[in-house]
Every structure is written in C-alpha cells, then in structure tokens.
Amino acid sequence: MSEQKENINQEHLAVYEVFVRSNRGLDHKHVGSLHAESPEHALMYARDCYLRRSEGVSVWVVKASDITASQEDDIANFVDPMDDKPYRHATHYVLPDNVSNM
Amino acid sequence: MQSVDNAAEQIEFDRRIVEEQKIEPSDWMPEDYRKNLIRQMSQHAHSEVIGMQPEGNWITRAPSLRRKAVLLSKVQDEAGHGLYLYSATESLGVSRSELIEALQTGVAKYASIFNYPTLTWADVGAIGWLVDGAAIVNQISLQRTSYGPYARAMIRICKEESFHQRQGYEIMYELAHGSPEQKAMAQDAMNRNWWPALMMFGPHDSDSAHSGRSMQWKIKRVSNDDLRQKFIDQTVPQIEVLGLEMPDPEIKWNEEKGQYDSGEINWEEFYQVINGSGPCNYQRLKHHKKAHQDGEWVREAVRAYSEKQQTKKENVA
Numbered sequence: 283m284s285e286q287k288e289n290i291n292q293e294h295l296a297v298y299e300v301f302v303r304s305n306r307g308l309d310h311k312h313v314g315s316l317h318a319e320s321p322e323h324a325l326m327y328a329r330d331c332y333l334r335r336s337e338g339v340s341v342w343v344v345k346a347s348d349i350t351a352s353q354e355d356d357i358a359n360f361v362d363p364m365d366d367k368p369y370r371h372a373t374h375y376v377l378p379d380n381v382s383n384m
Numbered sequence: 385m386q387s388v389d390n391a392a393e394q395i396e397f398d399r400r401i402v403e404e405q406k407i408e409p410s411d412w413m414p415e416d417y418r419k420n421l422i423r424q425m426s427q428h429a430h431s432e433v434i435g436m437q438p439e440g441n442w443i444t445r446a447p448s449l450r451r452k453a454v455l456l457s458k459v460q461d462e463a464g465h466g467l468y469l470y471s472a473t474e475s476l477g478v479s480r481s482e483l484i485e486a487l488q489t490g491v492a493k494y495a496s497i498f499n500y501p502t503l504t505w506a507d508v509g510a511i512g513w514l515v516d517g518a519a520i521v522n523q524i525s526l527q528r529t530s531y532g533p534y535a536r537a538m539i540r541i542c543k544e545e546s547f548h549q550r551q552g553y554e555i556m557y558e559l560a561h562g563s564p565e566q567k568a569m570a571q572d573a574m575n576r577n578w579w580p581a582l583m584m585f586g587p588h589d590s591d592s593a594h595s596g597r598s599m600q601w602k603i604k605r606v607s608n609d610d611l612r613q614k615f616i617d618q619t620v621p622q623i624e625v626l627g628l629e630m631p632d633p634e635i636k637w638n639e640e641k642g643q644y645d646s647g648e649i650n651w652e653e654f655y656q657v658i659n660g661s662g663p664c665n666y667q668r669l670k671h672h673k674k675a676h677q678d679g680e681w682v683r684e685a686v687r688a689y690s691e692k693q694q695t696k697k698e699n700v701a
Contacts, residue, residue, distance in 0.1 A: 306400075306405045306406045306408060306532065307405070307532050307535060308536075309536060340408075367453070367457065369454045369547065369551070370547060372547040372550050374550075375547065375551055375553075375554050376554075377553070378557065380625050381621070383618050384517075384549055384553060384622070
C-alpha cells in the first residue's frame with residue numbers, strides 16, 4: 283500500500299453524527315456526519331464543515347455506533363398499531379358549527 | 385444575591401432575557417431563576433401525573449368501547465407529558481428521585497383541581513373540556529417561556545393535547561343533548577368543576593407570591609388574571625352551545641370592556657385545598673406512594689438486568 287493511500291484510509295476513524303441548533307430555543311437537528319479520531323476532533327471538523335455560514339449556535343457530535351436506532355423496514359410493526367387510533371387526533375372530533383376556538 | 389464574580393454572567397443573562405433569547409441548560413443562570421423554574425416545572429410535571437388518577441377512575445366504567453379507548457389514550461398522554469416535564473426539569477440539575485420525594489412529602493404542589501373527586505361519567509367530559517381547556521390556555525402562553533427545554537416541552541404538549549379538550553366537549557355535548565337525567569348530570573359536573581378550573585390559574589396577580597419575578601424573568605408570559613379572563617371569555621360561548629345554565633350567576637357580557645364579568649372565586653377553599661384539606665388530597669398522595677412502591681420490583685429487575693449486561697461485557701473483554 284502506498285504511503286499516499288495509507289493517508290487517506292479512514293477505516294480507523296469513527297463516524298460521528300452531527301446535530302446543529304440553528305438558534306437558541308430550537309431543537310438540535312441532524313445535519314450530517316463525518317469521520318474523526320476523537321469526539322473533540324469531531325466537534326472541530328463539524329464546525330469547519332457544517333458551520334461555515336453561521337448555520338448554528340450550538341453543535342452536538344455523537345458517535346454513530348452509540349446510536350440505537352429503529353429499523354426502517356420494520357417501522358410498521360415497531361410503532362403499530364397507529365392507524366386504528368384516529369381518536370388521538372383533534373380532527374377526529376366534530377365540533378358544533380357555532381363553536382370555534384377549541 | 386449575586387456575588388461580584390458573577391457580575392459579567394448576570395449581565396449576559398439579563399441581556400438574553402431582554403432580547404427574548406432562550407436560556408439553555410449549559411448557560412449560567414441566577415440561582416433563584418433555577419429554583420423558581422424547578423418549582424414551577426416540577427409542579428407542572430406532578431400535575432400531569434397526579435391528574436391521571438381522577439380520570440383513571442373511569443377507565444373501567446366508560447360507557448362504550450370507543451369512550452374507553454379515547455380515555456385510555458388521553459390518560460396515556462398525560463403520563464407522557466409528565467415524563468417530558470420531569471426530563472426538562474432534570475436539565476436544571478435536580479434528580480427524578482428528589483422530585484418524587486418532594487411530591488410525596490408535600491413539599492412540592494400540584495394543580496389543586498386534581499384533589500376533587502370524579503363523581504360521575506360527566507366529570508370526565510367536564511375535565512377534558514374545562515381542566516384541559518384551562519391548562520391549554522396556560523400552556524400556550526408558556527410556549528414562549530424563557531427556559532428552552534420548558535418551552536420546547538410546552539410546544540410538544542400543546543400539539544398532543546388538542547384532542548383532550550375536544551373529546552371532553554364531545555362528551556358534554558352528547559350528555560347535554562341527551563335525556564333530562566343526562567343533561568342534569570352534565571350541568572352538575574360543569575358546576576362542580578367550573579370554580580376549581582378557574583382556580584388553576586392561581587391567585588389574583590396582586591396576591592401571587594411568585595408572579596412578579598417570574599414575569600420579569602419571562603418564565604411566566606401572561607399574568608394569572610389575564611389568562612383566567614381569556615379562559616372565561618372563550619368558554620362562556622361554549623356553555624351557551626351546550627344549552628346549560630351558567631355555573632356562575634354573575635357571568636355577564638361587559639360591552640365596555642369587551643369581556644365577560646364574573647363572580648369572585650372562593651379563595652378560602654383554594655388555599656385549603658392547596659394546603660392539603662381538599663376532598664382527595666390524602667387519597668391522591670397515598671395512591672401515588674402505593675403505585676411507586678408497587679413498582680419497586682420493576683426497578684429492581686431493571687437494575688439486575690443492567691448489572692448482568694455489565695458482567696457479560698466484562699467477561700467478553
């Protein structure tokens with residue numbers, strides 16, 4: 283393996299997911315991911331990569347392997363049953379015509 | 385009282401409040417701001433949890449499968465709302481067990497309305513319509529509260545709660561348009577729940593111990609009396625649609641003010657119930673303690689599982 287190839291090998295780096303709060307008071311939102319050798323470096327890379335245009339006031343980086351996630355293929359079973367509970371929505375209840383503001 | 389060391393932080397904090405910026409958990413904040421938030425947010429969380437009891441009382445006796453499913457769903461929501469609020473409160477550096485302890489020893493309060501009994505099925509309707517209705521008026525104003533995690537919890541809760549009030553009103557509407565006995569039951573439940581619902585907004589602004597500073601800090605955004613008036617103004621027309629008698633004979637439209645006049649709340653009752661002498665205070669706390677104790681085996685199992693997983697990991701390593 284040439285030295286150059288060795289240098290661009292990222293397999294020893296962990297994947298970090300990046301979350302940015304665009305403004306105080308808002309939730310942090312997932313914006314993307316990156317490779318880094320430590321959480322501290324991930325934070326710096328996130329700043330350099332995802333905050334070049336004042337996109338946010340706060341950044342979280344989370345090691346992707348630390349995230350426990352649902353399986354998208356199985357989501358129907360995982361959150362099921364939902365479609366048979368329409369009464370969880372306000373629109374399920376018909377208000378008399380002369381009642382507004384509820 | 386802030387020490388000189390905190391002067392710069394205090395200035396920064398004050399600037400954020402003035403500029404309508406949110407305060408986030410990692411920000412410096414005055415100790416009294418933190419304490420005030422813990423008091424208000426935990427009281428709010430406790431109310432969600434204790435509030436499950438009066439309604440839960442009717443789950444097994446709901447008059448139809450649909451009503452039962454709806455009520456179950458609503459009570460389930462309240463448990464979730466309790467969790468959102470406890471988690472947000474914990475971001476201020478207080479633990480769940482401390483919060484529960486404060487509730488069970490009576491140090492922390494919860495909404496006094498939940499110390500009243502649910503005597504008939506119509507109470508379930510009246511609670512959804514009036515109690516959740518009053519809570520929504522308050523919570524809409526709190527979506528703009530200055531503490532970020534509290535504001536975000538309020539936004540989530542308001543979104544989910546929209547069905548609570550409507551299902552209650554639907555129950556009331558059906559009863560009010562049913563047999564004379566059903567209509568009387570609706571009238572009675574409304575009459576009994578009306579005043580405690582108005583008390584949910586707290587004492588008059590002039591008598592409210594925490595209001596002044598909370599408004600300055602923008603923890604509270606609208607005063608108790610203004611919120612109460614808003615609730616009365618939006619609810620009176622709904623009573624008219626139900627075709628029920630007004631629960632307060634002094635309710636009258638005031639053309640000049642553009643709002644309804646209404647009678648005075650029995651504040652003596654309010655303070656009695658807050659301070660432990662309501663009809664169900666003892667029962668509510670007793671049940672909470674029992675549920676907590678009865679759940680101990682679950683916590684124990686969780687601890688055992690966690691230890692087992694830890695040992696497994698160590699053995700592999």
